[in-house]
Amino acid sequence: MSSGSLLAAFLFMTVPLWLSYKQQLGISKDIVIASIRAFVQLMGIGYLITLVFSIKSPVVFTLLILLMIIIAARTCARRGGVFHHSFRIAFFAIITAEIVSVIIWILFDIVSYEAQYILPMSGMIIGSSMVAVSLTFDRLKREFDSTKEMIMGKLALGATNRQASQDLIEAEVKASLIPNVGAMKVIGLVQLPGMMTGAIIAGASPVIAVKYQLVILLTIFGNAAITSIMVSFLTYPAFF
Template sequence: MSYAALLAAFLFMAIPLWLSYKQKLGISREMLNASIRAFVQLMIIGYIITFVFSIEAPILFSLIILVMILIAAKTCAKRGGSFNYSFQIAFTALLTAEMLSVSIWVLFDIVEYEAQYILPMSGMIIGSSMVAISLVFDRLKREFDLTKELIMGKLALGATNRQASQELIEATVKAALIPNVEAMKTIGLVQLPGMMTGAIIAGSSPVIAVKYQLVIVLTNFGNTALTAIIVCFLAYSSFFKQKMF
């Protein structure tokens, strides 16, 4: 595929960009900037990964994964400005999910600990978990603002901070998992996931492609739920420590 063909893909952005400009929606610049950043970042990481594959050094691609986690945690922390130690909370959740995922993949001989398998699979896991963490930070603050008086009433009746926050935590985790739950319900019926589609296009058997995609989907869903729960339990106490009542 030529670079001209890749640039032609930007034509798909022409209609929404025109509509945004015409209707004065104010998202044209953001859409264009996001598209250009995605193009540049993916091209750069493509060359970096090619280099990593060529030297086959586990320590090097492990460091790359760590950098990915750090960047994801920093991105999540922007949403968690209202919480104490938002970066540390996001980093802890992401690192826990990544270590658990890789351990299962390697221990059960799903894939070998090699860059060509671990890097792309980890990228999908980290990216999905990052979205869930951002949703948790955002929804947790909203839910707290809506239920503050109810929480105060429970505390006045002798409930602990954890007991008073039960509905808050429950609503937040459920909301953070909505995108993943809905995607799981329609997978294979409405959408064919990216990894599976790519493998089939590359010439792999559809059945083999489905098996690998199931590994990703199930690991992704489990870790998204895990990171959402970890972040929620580590973050909600900030409301009490900061005396936000």
């Protein structure tokens, strides 16, 4: 793909920009900034990964993954600012999910510990974990505000903080898994996911592409549950 063809893709942005201007939606600036940031960040990480591939050092790409986790945790901490130690909680949840994922991949010989496999797969896992942690922080606060009187009533009847928070945690974990469950139900019928599509475009066998996509899909689902449960249990004490 030439640079001109890549720049031509930005023509897709003219439609929302025109609609924003025509309907006075006030989102033109956000669209332009987001598009430019996406372009710069992805091109930058593309050249960086190329450099990492050329070095072929497990230490280097492991440090890069750690940096990605730190950035993801800092992003989550902004959503969890009302909670104490939100960065530590987010970092611990995301890095735990990443470690569990990599151990399973290596232990069962799904992929080898090489940059060309671990880096892109970890990027997808860390990104999905970041979304799950951010949503958990946000939903916990809103759920607590809406059920505060019920929790107070349970405490008055002698329940412990943990017992009083059971329904809150249960509702949050279920809510965090709804998008993943919904996506898994229609995948392959309505949606052809990115990794599978990219692998097919690159020339891989569709069956091989599907196998890798299933690994990512199931890993993301497991990580959503892991991070949501961890963040819920580490965060709810802050309400008391």
